[in-house]
Amino acid sequence: MKLLHAADIHLGAKNSKLPLDRQNLLRSEQVLQIRELFSHADEDGFDAILICGDLFHAKKLQSKITTGFFSSVKEFSGPVLYIKGNHDEKFDFEFELPKNFIVLDENNPCFTLKNTTFWGQVDPQTIRQNYNPENQNVILLHGDFEKTNSNDYFDITKYTDNFHFDYIALGHVHTFSYKSVSGMPAVYPGSLFSNGFDECGDKGYVSVNLENKKFAFQKFAGRRYIICNCDITGFNTYEELHKIVISAIKDSGESKSDLLRVILQGYYSENSEKYLQTLQSSLSEYFYIEIVDNSKLKIDFDKLKNEKLSFKSEFLLLLEQNEPDEQVRNEIARLGIEALRGEDIS
Numbered sequence: 001m002k003l004l005h006a007a008d009i010h011l012g013a014k015n016s017k018l019p020l021d022r023q024n025l026l027r028s029e030q031v032l033q034i035r036e037l038f039s040h041a042d043e044d045g046f047d048a049i050l051i052c053g054d055l056f057h058a059k060k061l062q063s064k065i066t067t068g069f070f071s072s073v074k075e076f077s078g079p080v081l082y083i084k085g086n087h088d089e090k091f092d093f094e095f096e097l098p099k100n101f102i103v104l105d106e107n108n109p110c111f112t113l114k115n116t117t118f119w120g121q122v123d124p125q126t127i128r129q130n131y132n133p134e135n136q137n138v139i140l141l142h143g144d145f146e147k148t149n150s151n152d153y154f155d156i157t158k159y160t161d162n163f164h165f166d167y168i169a170l171g172h173v174h175t176f177s178y179k180s181v182s183g184m185p186a187v188y189p190g191s192l193f194s195n196g197f198d199e200c201g202d203k204g205y206v207s208v209n210l211e212n213k214k215f216a217f218q219k220f221a222g223r224r225y226i227i228c229n230c231d232i233t234g235f236n237t238y239e240e241l242h243k244i245v246i247s248a249i250k251d252s253g254e255s256k257s258d259l260l261r262v263i264l265q266g267y268y269s270e271n272s273e274k275y276l277q278t279l280q281s282s283l284s285e286y287f288y289i290e291i292v293d294n295s296k297l298k299i300d301f302d303k304l305k306n307e308k309l310s311f312k313s314e315f316l317l318l319l320e321q322n323e324p325d326e327q328v329r330n331e332i333a334r335l336g337i338e339a340l341r342g343e344d345i346s
């Protein structure tokens, strides 16, 4: 039996820092990509799709998102098995669900397909009443079983100490990871899409072959969030700055469809051409790009102190007389000079 194991789809979630048109585009794209995935799941040989919680981001969603999702479910001939997560535990199913969309909970603790029983996150007593060791058994769980101090921690041993599962399908942790628990594979597929710069890298689902006990991460999300650190120390002209930034972006292995955050670091000198607006608009072919400027002005104190009739020189001399700590003095000097240049204080 072949399973498509997904979790944390967070339909309807938005990265509110993005421009509105980009947010809308991403949300409708996600619905269409899921339809594409589900409509090919039969020919890709999947017998069932598992969704281990946080399918929906909030209690209520725009109906075009939910209708879009459930129309995708109908594209697949097998069952789509779902448990609720912390984000969608209160989701209102105010409409008729497709027959192959199966919610596993205390009212409906398990579902059997051929020789495999799928379990929801139910009381172990409930499992005991119907557990058949002759079958293959798979359990769907949502939460963090490793971080005992997490609000969403759950004790996995109440399942693994009492039953054998051929596969433990998890949700909640947004990065692909797996661990063997009492010899059983416990797998987080990670989120299906990324929703921000705190979730960089490839996102996808896990393809599971229950017969040979093999599972593999499958890259799915078309767009990635990428953080690109860029040391701009040493540039003088705008062309030099542009060249340094472009080369750092290329090194990140990006594509034009990704969402990029470029973090400028290092030092620039007083007369260097740091034209950030121009830089930003020269990179407009990316789906989304933002520039975070953490670079610092490098100050030639000796030169500035010797300037005649100069605010900067007066300021630095005063500072030297009043602040004994050199590190503190340098930081105040940098902020003061930036302010005197009429710049944003970094």
Ligand SMILES: [Mn+2]
Pocket (backbone or CB within 6 Å): 008, 054, 085, 087, 172, 173
């Ligand atoms: Mn989640």
